[in-house]
Amino acid sequence: MKALVSAMVVAGATAAASYAVGQTQEPISPIQPPKQINLGMSELGKKLFFDPRLSKSGFISCNSCHNLSMGGSDNLQTSIGDKWQQGPINSPTVLNSSLNLAQFWDGRAADLKEQAGGPIANPGEMAFSHTLALDMLASIPAYQREFKQVFGKDKLDIDQVTLAIAEFEKTLVTPNARFDQWLLGKQDALTQDELTGYKLFKESGCVGCHNGEAVGGNSFQKMGLVEPYKGNEKAEGRSAVTGKDADRFNYKVPTLRNVELTYPYFHDGAANTLTEAVDVMGRIQLGKKFTQAENAKIVAFLKTLTGDQPSFQLPILPPSADNTPRPTPFK
Amino acid sequence: MKALVSAMVVAGATAAASYAVGQTQEPISPIQPPKQINLGMSELGKKLFFDPRLSKSGFISCNSCHNLSMGGSDNLQTSIGDKWQQGPINSPTVLNSSLNLAQFWDGRAADLKEQAGGPIANPGEMAFSHTLALDMLASIPAYQREFKQVFGKDKLDIDQVTLAIAEFEKTLVTPNARFDQWLLGKQDALTQDELTGYKLFKESGCVGCHNGEAVGGNSFQKMGLVEPYKGNEKAEGRSAVTGKDADRFNYKVPTLRNVELTYPYFHDGAANTLTEAVDVMGRIQLGKKFTQAENAKIVAFLKTLTGDQPSFQLPILPPSADNTPRPTPFK
Known part of the structure; x- marks a missing residue:
């Protein structure tokens, strides 16, 4: 993430330096690199974003429907949820979503943090519950340590989970179009x-x-x-x-x-x-x-x-422990 | 990929230099860094490995069941296929699979190239066909160009697709345990x-x-x-x-x-x-x-x-063109 943020800052600086006289009267303004990112929190959020264990099935992660290889969306008419349920609506891109006035098509979440909790517990999407997600995360020593390091608390809660995911999502801007x-x-x-x-x-x-x-x-x-x-x-x-x-x-x-x-x-x-x-x-x-x-x-x-797509190493997820509850995709 | 291969070579060299007197009589030998990788082919293969458009649904990629964030497997008892079909067998890890004497649990594929074609056309897995996969790829200008650059041929065929995926998979070794x-x-x-x-x-x-x-x-x-x-x-x-x-x-x-x-x-x-x-x-x-x-x-x-996990940038996939056949997850 350090590399990503540095690269973005450099790109922004270069752009500003090269083109001294810009179009300042236009109704569209350039994408700014992300500011004030908590790198530790964002790195944790990246892991969570890619972790399918946040779903009941162990098969669906945030990245399944907001695929960062494919413009932050799934390129499907409507998304596929737990047990192959057909979603009611098209998956909006997560790219630049920090710039939205609210989240979801109907704006029912005020911000990225509030949004992040939705799909995890939606029976038609990841079909899990916040309690089960926390049980899963708390059972994994490497996650425990990382949450403690980032949030300084002994006990994991859903706010920490959604804050971390939101912090990662704030990095998903696409400058330099x-x-x-x-x-x-x-x-x-x-x-x-x-x-x-x-x-x-x-x-x-x-x-x-x-x-x-x-x-x-x-x-x-x-x-x-x-x-x-x-x-x-x-x-x-x-x-x-x-x-x-x-x-x-x-x-x-x-x-x-x-x-x-x-x-x-x-x-x-x-x-x-x-x-x-x-x-x-x-x-x-x-x-x-x-x-x-x-x-x-x-x-x-x-x-x-089309701007520079987010560029980062595929995260490696910490393995489940012996006592980590196992996914139940077929129950 | 250059970075990955260099890193591996360096890791190997360091190891060899530091520990001059090794255990040469043991029945287990150290993992060697990948050799003679065609980087262009492997980069193309990486994109294909992550591309869910190789499935009928547009939702399942090689990485879905051989998740490189999770040890090259899906950590499920048996895998989830098209329309949430329950697979008959546990998904074996793709990590170090180039070292296997044959592929699949029953060894029905002689090598990685032969293996790679299987799941794409398996009705219980990606449920596509090689013809449809080629139609999809050939409709995407950036893929067309990349295949031509790597293989020097005007026409895309399934051998090129499976060769590229296999070349990427050869890089997925985990030295330095x-x-x-x-x-x-x-x-x-x-x-x-x-x-x-x-x-x-x-x-x-x-x-x-x-x-x-x-x-x-x-x-x-x-x-x-x-x-x-x-x-x-x-x-x-x-x-x-x-x-x-x-x-x-x-x-x-x-x-x-x-x-x-x-x-x-x-x-x-x-x-x-x-x-x-x-x-x-x-x-x-x-x-x-x-x-x-x-x-x-x-x-x-x-x-x-547990060795060093493959470390690379999440690939960005070229977008479908207007005439690219669209996935049909619910038909």
Whole structure:
């Protein structure tokens, strides 16, 4: 993690130094390297993120559905949970998720720490319980020692677990996208088509919701603003959290950072390609039918939002002890 | 990969230099660093090893059941396959598997290359087909380029896929175990109990099958030599390959390298702990009932066989293209 953070800091510094005159008036801002990371906590969180023993089956880890080899998502329409249950919603990317105003599509978790506890105990996802997860972790001497070292407490609790996972997730930002290089002043970072795509993205109104550092993630919006969205609605959206009928089919606007990697698109994963996603968004959110050429240019712009992917050593997990409760995948 | 191989070479060299007078008469020999690795091929193989798109569901990769965070196994009694099917047998570790005389518990694959094609097309495991896997890979420009660079051919075929995976797997050796340090002459690498355990391991006959560089992996033996093994036999063993009734319940002797990490034990994963495994093996293979103290010392010795785990950056996979066939987990 030291190496990762250093690399990011260096990348940020280099970028700032090279492109002295940046685009400061743009509605999108460059991704910043993570700040004030507790490295010990983040290293522990990385292990937990990759540990399938946090699931009942011993088979599903955070990384199963937020796969850091694949843009922090699972690239499935909806996720696979315990006993191969079909999830109700598309797995959002964990990349840059620290920049979201809230977590989950409906924003039901205020922050990453609150989010991290959800899937572990969700019967349709990891199907475990916080108590069982703690029993498992506490039985493993190397985890015991590492928790004690990081948190300075004798007793493990779920707050420590979710804090550590959240701390690791804060490191999962993706700076240095070509678009950010352009924002920072590197004029030739984008092609003419990509720049035209960005212009269309701004002028058509996409940027109204997809703006800021994460190019989204900072508001809830109705899916189907101009025209109703014809999806197979299993989720009701933000109204499930607020209880307000007006919030029905409202979802957190997803980040467009690394959107090239996070297919399929929308809360229901119904759009397989960026071309399809741009077409549907144009029609139902903006009342605009993009021509094929316009669509292609917007897609070209979107692909410039792919940043440096998190780079770290695959974590090695401490082995279970003789008294560690064993997973029960088939019970 | 360069870093990995260099690190291993350095580790090997250091060890050889420091401990000039080694134990050359022992029936177990130190793990050697991997030799003559084609780095380009191995890097490609690493991506394939981690790519769940080689399965029908898009959810199961080689690493799902041979998890390199967990000793190259899944630590489950039997593995979970497509649609949560329960596998018939315990997932053997991929660590040091290049040292096995043949692959799979029944040795039905001659080498790693032949093995690698099996799970992809097994309806109970990744449930894909070689044709579909190739269609998927060929549709992804970055994979196309990398295959062409490594193999110099215009057309992708399954031999290239399995060769690349096998090349990566050849790097997955675990040198520098404390026991190897002792073998190489570092007298204080083992405690007295561990040395006594090793002496018991040799004198009781365990070493008759568990010997050589991998401490096993180099012969087929009957499970239940002295006393019948009382397992829930779903697999018939080596006879499924040879057709000979004499080979019934014969299995490849598993490597004991990293055995601390590869629980549960036996082809059916029925033994949860090393204590249990040592007890059962003593009784049914050697006709010997180890005392609790003897058992504990043998277990202490076995834990000295944990070597340096493979250390590499989590691979980043190239994204699917618009025309890449999408996984079908729920069909």
